[in-house]
Amino acid sequence: MSVTASAAGARSEASQGDSVALAGFGYRQELHRSLGQYASFAAGFSFISVLTTVFQFFAFGFSFGGAAFFWTWPAVLAGQLLVAACFAELAARYPLSGAIYQWSTRLSTPSFGWFAGWIMVIGQMVVVAAAALALQVVLPAIWSGFQLVGTDSSPASASGAANAALLAVALLVVTTVVNLLDNRVMSVVNRVGVTAEIVGAVLIVVLLFTHADRGPGVTLHTGGQGGAIGALLVGSFTAAYVLIGFDSAGELSEETRSPRRTAPRTILLALAAAGVLGGLLLLGGVLAAPSLTDGRLSTEGLSYVLTSTLGEGVGRALLVDVVVAIAVATLAIQTSGSRMLFSMARDGSLPGARLLAKVSPRTGMPTATALTVGVAAAALCLLNLASPEAFLAIGTTCIAMLYLAYLMVTAPMLLRRLRGTYDTTRADTTHPDTTDESGKPPFSLGRWGLPVNALACLYGVAMTVNLAWPRATVYDPAGGHWYFQWFTILFLLATVGLGGLYRAVVARRGRRPDPLKSVSTPAADAASTAGSPVR
Template sequence: MSQTDDGLAGFGYKQELERTLGNFHTFAAGISYISILTGTFQLFYFGFSFGGPAYWWSWPLVFAGQLMVALSFAELAAHYPVAGSIYNWSKRLGSQHVAWLAGWMMLTASIVTIASVALAYQITLPQILDFFQFAEDPAVNAVILGTALIVFTTVVNAWGVQLMARINSAGVFIELIAAVLLIVLLAANITRGPEVVMETQDTGAGHSMGYLGAFLVASLASTYVMYGFDTASSLGEESHNPRRNAPKAILRALIASFVIGGLILLFALMAVGDINNPEIATGGLQFIVLDVLGSTVGKVFLVTVVIAITVCNLAVQSAAIRMMFAMARDNALPAGSKLARISPKTKTPVIPAVVTGVLAVVILVVNVGQPQIFTVITSIGIIMIYIAYLLVTVPMLVKRFRGQWPPPETPGVKYFSLGKLGLPVNILGVLWGAGIVVNLAWPRREVYNATEPYHWYLEWGAVLFVGGVAVVGFAYYWFRLRHHTGILDDHRATDPEKQEETA
C-alpha cells in the first residue's frame, strides 16, 4: 500500500485530491455537520412544543440508535477510506445499482440540507441586530440571508480544501468553547431540579396514542440533528492516515455532540425562569438564553450560534461536493467528466461546488412563498439521508450473515473492528434505521401540514416525494446511465495490478 494514497489505487482510483487534512480537521468536519448549536437552537422549540420538557429523553434515545450506525460506519471507514463514503461503501457491500440509489438519495438530501441549514440565519441574526431584517416578510428575508451564506460557503469550498478546513476547524473550536461556557452559565442559573425532564405538560392529551404519540413527534427534533457524522470519512482522500483517523473522528463527533447537546438542553430546561411560558414553544433556546443570561450576554452566545450555522453549512456542502465528485468519476451522473474535473490550481472539484450552491439557492427561491412545502422538502431530505444509511447497513448485515465481512485485511494495517459485537450492533443499527424512517415519513398533519390550507398531498408529502425521488432517479439510472457507468479513464489508477473490481 502506498504511503501517499492509503490504498486508493486498490479501489481503482488515482490520487487527485490533495491530502492535507489532519485528525482534528476530520473530527471538525463531522461535528460541524451535526452542529449542536445549529440543531438545538433551530429545533428546540419544535420538540418542546410537541413533547414538553420530557422531550429531552429523545436525545439519549436517538444517540443510542445512531451510535449503532456510527460503529458500523467506523469499520467501513477503516476499510474503505474513499470520497463519497456512503456511495462507495454501498457499492462494495452491495451492487452498483444499490450504490447509485444510496448516492442519489444522499446527494439530493445534502443539497436540500444546504438550503434548510441556511434558513437558520433567519432564526438568529435578526435577534442580534435589526439590521439583518432586510425584508418585512420573514420568509423573504430568510431567503436573502440564506443565499448570502450559500454564496460564501460555495466560494470557500471552491477555493480549496485547506481554506475550508481552516475556517471549519476555527468555527468548531469557537463553537465547542461557546457550548461549554453556555453549559456552565446555564448550570449556574438553574431554578429547578433535573426532575423537570419528567414533565409532559399534558402534550399527549390530543393524541390517540397518548404521550407516546406526542413523544414520537417531538423526537423528530433530535432525529433532525444527530446525523452527518459520516462526513469525517467522506474526506478520506484528502486526509492523512484516514484508516486510523476517520473511525475515531466519526465516533468522537457523535459522542461529543451527544454529551454537549444533552447538557445544553437539560440545563436550559432547569434554568429558564418559567417553564410554562408559552414563548418557549415559539422562541426556543434563543428565548431561554436571553431570558436566563440577559440581552447582552445572550446576544454574544447568539453570535456563536451564527458561527456554528456557518461552518455547519460549509461542512454539509463539502460532503455534497465529495459525493457528487465520487459518483461523477464513476460516470454515474450526467456530464460526469465535467463534474469530476479537479481544478489544477485549487485541487478541488470546483464545478460540483458551484452546482450544489446554485441548486440550494434555487430550492430557497422556489419555496419562498410556500413555507409548508419547504417544511415537507426539508423533512424529506433528512428521510433520504436515513434511507441512504440503510442502503449501507443492510448490505453490510447481509455480508455478515454470509460470512463475507470483514473483508481480507492488508498486512501491516491496523483496522478498527467491532469483533463479535459487529453482528448485534449491525442488527440494531438496521432496526433503528428502519424505525426512524417510518417515524419520519409517518403522515401527520402536525408535522407536514400544520397550518391552513390543509392538503392531503402535503400530509402524505414525505411518502409521495421520497418515493417519487427514488423512482424517477432510479428510472433515469436504469434506462440511461447504468450501461455507461465505470471509472472514467482520467480518474483510473495507472497500475492495473493494484486495482480491485469496481463494478
C-alpha cells in the same frame, strides 16, 4: 530546522502511501491530501453542529413533547452510535470519497449502491438548504435589522419564511466561494469555526445550568401536544435532525492523511462529543427557561432562553457564536455533498459526469460539484418564499433521506454478515490490507459486529418510518395543504423515480449505468475466489 524537515518528509512519505492505497481501488490521487486528525474530526462535528440544529429545532421538539422530549435525545444518540460503529468499520476498509455510495456499492451491487448515493446526495443538498435557513432563528434575535422582510421573525410566518430564504441564499454565496478555494483554506475555516462552536457550546451550557430555575425532575412531564408517545415519536425529530452527518469524516477520506486509522476514530468522536454537548444544551435550556408555559419556548426556543435569562447583552453575544456555527455547518455540509457528487461523477454515473469529476490541480477542489450543490441548495431555500410550511417540510425531508441512505449501508452489511461474506480482518476483499497506516489491525467490531449491525438496522428502519410518517398535525397544522403532509414521501418517490428514469435512458442508449472503476460486491468476490477477473 532538521526536525521540521524530517516531519515534512514523514508526512510526504505517508501521503504517497495513501495515494498508492487509493490507486488499489482504481482511483488517482486528485484531491489534495492535507487534512489531519483534528480537521477530520471537525468535518464530522461541524456537519452535526449542535448549536445550529439545537437552536433550530428546540422549539419544535418542545412544542410537541414538552420538557420530556429531552429523553428522546439519549435514545436517538444510542441508535446513531450503533450506526456510527458500523460506519467506522467501513471507513477502515474503504477510505474513499462519497462514503455512503462507495460503501453501499461494495456491500451490495453497483445498482443498489448508485441509488444509495443518489438519495444521499439529494438529501445532502436539502440539508445544506435547511442548515442555511437556520440563520432566521438567530440573526433577528441578535438585531431586528436582520429582519429584512416584514416584522414577524418566526420561521413559521410568511415574512419570517421569506426573510429566512434571503439570509440563507446570502450565506450559500459565501460558503460556495470558500468551497472554491484551496481545501487548506476550507479546513482552516472549518477548524476555527468548530473550535469556536465547542467553546461557545460549553460556555452556554455552564451559564444555563448556573441560571437554572427548576430541577431535572421537570423532564418527566410532557406538557406538549402529544403526551408521552408524542414526546418520543415527534419530539425525537429534534435529536434525529441534529445527530446526522458524522459520516463526513469518511467523505473526506481521500483528503485525510492516514485515513484508515483516522476516519474511524473521528466518526465516533464527532458523534459522541456532539451527543454530550447537545444533550446538555437541551437540558440546560429546559431548566433555565423563564417559563415552560407562556408559549415562548415553543416558538422562540433557546434564543428566547439566552436573551431572557442571561440578559440581552450576554445572550446576543452568545448568539453570535451560534451564527458562526451555522455558517461553518453550512460550509461543511456543502463540502460533504460536493464530495459525494464528485465520487459518483468520476465513476461516470451521473449526467454531466465529465465536468463534475474535474478537480482543479491548483486548489485540489472539485469546483463544479461545489457550485452545483450551492445552486441547488439556494433553489430549495427559495421554496420558503412560496409557503412557510416549506421550512419544516424541507428539514424533515432531508433527515428522512439521510436515514434511508444510512439504512442502505447497514442493511446490506448485515446481510453479508449473515451470509458469512463480510470479513472484518481485511481492509477490502479485493485489497487484503490487514493493518492500518500505523501497522495495527484496522478498526473492527469483532464478535459484537453482528448484534451491533442488527440493532443499527432495526433502529434505522424504525426512525425512517417515524420521520416519513404523514402526520397532519406536524406537516400541515393549518390544513388545506395535503402535499405538505405527504411531502417527505412524495419527495423520496420523486428522487427515486428521477434516478430510475436517468438510469433507464442511459441503459437504452447502450451505456452501462454503473461504470465503476474498482468494485467489490458479493458477486465479484465469488468470481475472484473462482479465479475470474474482477472489474
